Amino acid sequence: xxxxxxxxxxxxxxxxxxxxxxxxxxxxxxxxxxxxxxxxxxxxxxxxxxxxxxxxxxxxxxxxxxxxxxxxxxxxxxxxxxxxxxxxxxxxxxxxxxxxxxxxxxxxxxxxxxxxxxxxxxxxxxxxxxxxxxxxxxxxxxxxxxxxxxxxxxxxxxxxxxxxxxxxxxxxxxxxxxxxxxxxxxxxxxxxxxxxxxxxxxxxxxxxxxxxxxxxxxxxxxxxxxxxxxxxxxxxxxxxxxxxxxxxxxxxxxxxxxxxxxxxxxxxxxxxxxxxxxxxxxxxxxxxxxxxxxxxxxxxxxxxxxxxxxxxxxxxxxxxxxxxxxxxxxxxxxxxxxxxxxxxxxxxxxxxxxxxxxxxxxxxxxxxxxxxxxxxxxxxxxxxxxxxxxxxxx
Numbered sequence: 001x002x003x004x005x006x007x008x009x010x011x012x013x014x015x016x017x018x019x020x021x022x023x024x025x026x027x028x029x030x031x032x033x034x035x036x037x038x039x040x041x042x043x044x045x046x047x048x049x050x051x052x053x054x055x056x057x058x059x060x061x062x063x064x065x066x067x068x069x070x071x072x073x074x075x076x077x078x079x080x081x082x083x084x085x086x087x088x089x090x091x092x093x094x095x096x097x098x099x100x101x102x103x104x105x106x107x108x109x110x111x112x113x114x115x116x117x118x119x120x121x122x123x124x125x126x127x128x129x130x131x132x133x134x135x136x137x138x139x140x141x142x143x144x145x146x147x148x149x150x151x152x153x154x155x156x157x158x159x160x161x162x163x164x165x166x167x168x169x170x171x172x173x174x175x176x177x178x179x180x181x182x183x184x185x186x187x188x189x190x191x192x193x194x195x196x197x198x199x200x201x202x203x204x205x206x207x208x209x210x211x212x213x214x215x216x217x218x219x220x221x222x223x224x225x226x227x228x229x230x231x232x233x234x235x236x237x238x239x240x241x242x243x244x245x246x247x248x249x250x251x252x253x254x255x256x257x258x259x260x261x262x263x264x265x266x267x268x269x270x271x272x273x274x275x276x277x278x279x280x281x282x283x284x285x286x287x288x289x290x291x292x293x294x295x296x297x298x299x300x301x302x303x304x305x306x307x308x309x310x311x312x313x314x315x316x317x318x319x320x321x322x323x324x325x326x327x328x329x330x331x332x333x334x335x336x337x338x339x340x341x342x343x344x345x346x347x348x349x350x351x352x353x354x355x356x357x358x359x360x361x362x363x364x365x366x367x368x369x370x371x372x373x374x375x376x377x378x379x380x381x382x383x384x385x386x387x388x389x390x391x392x393x394x
Contacts (some may be wrong), residue, residue, distance in 0.1 A: 131264010
C-alpha cells in the first residue's frame, strides 16, 4: 500500500515541473530572437499550440485517469514532458520549435486533472494540502524565470529546455519505483449546504466556477507570459542581465507561493466565499497600477498581484474538492482546467496583437477589465460553512 506522504511528494514535484515547463519559453524567448530571426511578439505566437493543447488535452487525460489508471497517466506525464522539453531544446527552426512546445503542452495537460485528483484522494486535510500543492506549483512558475535566466546566461537557451527535461525523466523513474498501482482511496463525500442549511444550487456554483476559471485563465497566462518583458522594460536601467532579471521576476512569483500556502490554511476554517471575494476584488486595481507603474514600484505591484491571482487558483481547486464526489473528480478537474487553459490560450494572440500596437499598458488595461468580471462572479458565489465545520476532513 502506498504511503500518502510519499505519493503527495511526487504529486507536488510534478506540479513544479508542470508550471515550470510551460513557462520556460516565455522566460527564454528574450534570448532566442537572434537564433530564430523573429521579434518577441512573433516568437510568443509560436507557443499558441502548446497552450491550446494544455487546455484541450485535459479532457482525455482526466477521462483516462478515472477509467485507466492515475498512476500510469502520471508516468506518461513525467517521461512525456521530459522528452518533449529535450526535443524543444534541440530545435533548429520554427516548425520544430512549434512542435516541441505543442508536445510540452500535450503532456503538461495530464497533471492538473490527474495529479490534483490523486492529491485530493490521498490528502487528509484537503484545504491545507491543496494550498501546499499550489505553493509548489507557484514555485515552478518562479523557477521558470530563475533557472531559465541562469541557464540562458551561462549555457544558452537550449540548456534551459534540455536540463530540466532530463530532471523530469529522472523523477519519472523514481515515481515508477516508489508509487505502486492500487485502487483509488475512498473517502465519504457529504454534499455541502449553504451557511444557513439551505440547499445550494449546483448550477450557480459551477456557473461561477466556469466564469472565474475562464477569466482567471486569461489574466493568469497573460501576466505570467509578459512579466519578464514588463520587468525588463520598466527596470531596464536597474537590471540588465537575463539572470538578474530572472531573479527579480522569480521573487515576484514567489509571493504567489506564500498566498497558496496561507490561503490553503484559511480555507479549512472559513467559507470559500470570503477569500474568493477578497482575492478577486484586488486584481483589477493592481493590474491598472501595473499598466502605468515604473521602477521599483513594479516589483511590489507585481508581487502583490501574484499573491491574489495564485490565491484564487487555490480557492477554485477547493471548490471542486468540496462539491464533487471523489469518483468524478478527475473528470471535473479536467473540465475546469480545459476551460482555464483553453481560455488562457487566447492570451497568446491577445499579447501578439495588442503589445505591438498599444504596448504592455494597453494589454494590462484590458486584463484589468477582464479581472473585474471575475470579481462580479465571486459576489454571487453562495456562502458555505467552512470545511472544518462541515466535518469533511478525516
